[in-house]
Structure formats: C-alpha cells, structure tokens
Amino acid sequence: MNKLKRTEIFTRLRHDNPHPATELEYTNPYQLLVAVTLSAQATDVGVNKATRALFQKVRTPQALLKLGETGLKEYIKTIGLFNTKARNLIAAARILVREHNGEVPATREALEALPGVGRKTANVVLNTAFGQPTIAVDTHIFRVSNRTGIAPGKNVNEVERRLERCVPEAFRQDAHHWLILHGRYTCVARTPRCGSCTIEDLCEYRHKTEL
DNA sequence: ATCCCGAGGG
DNA sequence: CCCTCTGGAT
The missing domain is CATH 1.10.1670.10 (Helix-hairpin-Helix base-excision DNA repair enzymes (C-terminal))
Known part of the structure; x- marks a missing residue:
C-alpha cells in the first residue's frame, strides 16, 4: 500500500x-496498568465491569496488597486466566511499592520487568498514561x-x-x-x-x- | 468452534 | 516463532 x-x-x-482518548476508561497509570493486565484473553465488557467494582476500593498498589490475592480473585473470578492475573498483580504491586515508591514507572524496561506486564501492556501505559508515541x-x-x-x-x-x-x-x-x-x-x-x-x-x- | 485490547515459556 | 493457559461471549 x-x-x-x-x-x-x-x-x-x-x-x-x-x-x-476516551476509548479506555482509565488514564491513571496504576488503574490503567491493572485494567490492561486483566484484559488479556478477556472481553472489554467483562474487564470494565470488574475494574469498576475493584477500583471503588483499590486505586494504589498499597491498597491492592491490603486487599490480598484472595480478595482480588473475588473481583476478577469471572475473567479468563484470573488465577495467574491475581498472582501477577500482587507480585507487581510488591515491586512497585518496594522499588518504585508505589508509583508506576514510565520506562519500557521497568514496566516489562513487572510480572504479567509484557510489550502490549507496557505500550498502552506508555501511550495513554505517559503520552509516549x-x-x-x-x-x-x-x-x-x-x-x-x-x-x-x-x-x-x-x-x-x-x-x-x-x-x-x-x-x-x-x-x-x-x-x-x-x-x-x-x-x-x-x-x-x-x-x-x-x-x-x-x-x-x-x-x-x-x- | 472461534475470538476476546496477552504473557511467558518452549 | 508458536503454543498454552483459562473463562465468557458469540
């Protein structure tokens, strides 16, 4: 062409x-990271429903750790691969708190170092949360x-x-x-x-x- | 059966 | 590069 x-x-x-920019429901870096992580092999409708409920309680990695893996699964149990996603999100939250002061890093390397975050999720966070091309x-x-x-x-x-x-x-x-x-x-x-x-x-x- | 705003591993 | 993982929708 x-x-x-x-x-x-x-x-x-x-x-x-x-x-x-209105395509995604969230532009907050952490909420975006969570939403996109959950979206793998799942419908956007199901993910949006789960995240709306989850984000009533959880908006930071600290809050997610407080909720715990079992608590998280209650919110996302209707989404495909929810066991793996819950485990990864908890592990990622620990790294964010321990190594990034509870903030979502703005570099591809740091993002892809998080469990459950691959190239696709990193690109979405860089694009929508940090304005990268x-x-x-x-x-x-x-x-x-x-x-x-x-x-x-x-x-x-x-x-x-x-x-x-x-x-x-x-x-x-x-x-x-x-x-x-x-x-x-x-x-x-x-x-x-x-x-x-x-x-x-x-x-x-x-x-x-x-x- | 096939696809859904993938990641991780062989 | 290709497969599998896993639950819901179509």
Whole structure:
C-alpha cells in the first residue's frame, strides 16, 4: 500500500473518532496498568465491569496488597486466566511499592520487568498514561492492519515495526486509538461491517476472500 | 468452534 | 516463532 492511500485512511479514521482518548476508561497509570493486565484473553465488557467494582476500593498498589490475592480473585473470578492475573498483580504491586515508591514507572524496561506486564501492556501505559508515541498492537490492530493492508505482518512484532515506520510520531499516539476503535466497532473479527465502513474503497479486504 | 485490547515459556 | 493457559461471549 502506498503512502498517499495510507494517509487518506488515517485521515478518515481520525474523522470517525474525533476524541480517541476516551476509548479506555482509565488514564491513571496504576488503574490503567491493572485494567490492561486483566484484559488479556478477556472481553472489554467483562474487564470494565470488574475494574469498576475493584477500583471503588483499590486505586494504589498499597491498597491492592491490603486487599490480598484472595480478595482480588473475588473481583476478577469471572475473567479468563484470573488465577495467574491475581498472582501477577500482587507480585507487581510488591515491586512497585518496594522499588518504585508505589508509583508506576514510565520506562519500557521497568514496566516489562513487572510480572504479567509484557510489550502490549507496557505500550498502552506508555501511550495513554505517559503520552509516549507507542502503538500497542493488540488483536484488533493486528486484524485491521492485515485485513486492510495498512501494515500487514505475520505476527504482532512485525505489525508493530511496520506501523511505527509508516505512522509519524506526531500522531502515533492517536493512531493507536483510531485503529483499535475501528477494529472494535467496524472491522470486527467474525463479520466485518463493511457496509458502514468509511475506508472500504481503500481496503484490500474486499479484493480477497479470506482473513 | 472461534475470538476476546496477552504473557511467558518452549 | 508458536503454543498454552483459562473463562465468557458469540
């Protein structure tokens, strides 16, 4: 896909989503870290329900340690992988209190050193909590990139590299949100809503029979 | 059956 | 690079 076409796509996606930062319910670093950690292999609806209840009581790593692993599981027991997530979040809270003064670090290295925090979660925290020009390639962005032809790749790492190469830093933070929102509401996994898609004429999907 | 705003390990 | 983990939704 050429640069002109890609630029036009992002222009339209921006028009579709004028306030991209509202995509996530939380921008507070710690709440964001917890919410994104819980979101692995879980629906956003289920995660948002759990975090809304949890954050009534817990907004800091200190508060989470007070709640304890068993207490935490009560809030997230309907979410996939909740045993692992609870264990990781407690372990991460200990590190935050002991090594980072109870604050969420703003560097990729420190973030990814936390149990349960990988590249995707670190990128979201850097993007949304700390305003860094990262693109966190989740399943939505991976699908949209490949289906449309914006930045196709075999795996998430390749898609991330290609996106960072073709999206200028100046609007990379917003582009991350445009892509996710497009994937969630229009370019959905099973049955994409091409009828209401504003970039259909530029999308490579209609020329294929799969993906 | 397949997918969901992944991480960790083989 | 690919698999598995695990619960709910579609």
